Amino acid sequence: MGLVWAEETAACAASALDQLESAVSAASPVATPGSGLSWVRRRWPRLTDTVNLPPLDVDKQQVPSLVNPPSTYQVDLRALTCSCRQFHGSGIQALPGKKERLCRHLRQAYAERGNVSPLLRTVLLDEVHFNAADPWWLGEVEGVPTAIGWREGDPWVCVYTQSGGWRRGQAMFLRYSFHLDRAQWLEGHQPRQNAKAIRHLLSEWFHDPSLRG
Ligand SMILES: [Zn+2]
Known part of the structure; x- marks a missing residue:
């Protein structure tokens, strides 16, 4: 449990730092369209919230x-x-x-x-990262229950899926962070079972082939 908390805290800190970075850059006159920055360049998905x-x-x-x-x-x-x-x-x-x-x-x-479901319970109880205003998609990726949330302008996409571990006879769900501009999982920490398929899904949603890796 300590490890899970440490990972989540690290993801949160990195996201907060990036948001700060984004806010600083957004305020700067160099943040013009075509600059390659996520919040001016990217086409954000228009998906129906499935929660x-x-x-x-x-x-x-x-x-x-x-x-x-x-x-x-x-x-x-x-x-x-x-x-x-x-x-x-x-x-x-x-x-x-x-x-x-x-x-x-x-x-x-x-x-x-x-x-x-255990997946939705994990999402609802994440007091640190849950934001009711963010669009959330719940479904299965490669047969594994998965939740994906994002916020327009924020390059970090939030993913919950099975970690591969078990607790009290139930599959455990963990939170993972994927950075759209870097096309990378935070600190290389990625889902064990369906990371590649999640990247393909994000690539389709965000119209960005580079996300496939
Ligand atoms: Zn209340």
Whole structure:
């Protein structure tokens, strides 16, 4: 578990650094179209978000605050509502079924009580990387459940798929980061079973043959 956390932290730090780099360059006058930079050059995919989180027929529950553990929020998975500020500020505007509707408390409750796949549970519980506004694709690549998320302008694509390892009799899912401009996995850390097929998929989505490697 320590190793997994270390890898995820490294990916996060690298992504944050890159975003900073991107922000600095974007503000600079040299970032003109044709400069080869991801956020001006790339054609971003127009795929339908395949994450669907319909209401669940379960009782209301209290979910502890992550920031202030003694306090709790009331989560209703039937109506897909939460008493927190995040939900009333933004989630409430999204239709039930859309992931944008779920605040962190709804995501946590949903991951625990909904009949969700281990893959979707991993994605929903990733408090560090999950962003409801990012498009997410869930499916199978070479028969292996895989989730891919991206953000327009951000060269890092987020991939969750089976690591090849097992925990308590269940296949483990890990997060991997792929850089579109460098056409590389972060620190060479790539999925064991379907890395090549994922690169082919990204190559099609992003109209970029160089991503095949
Ligand atoms: Zn909430």
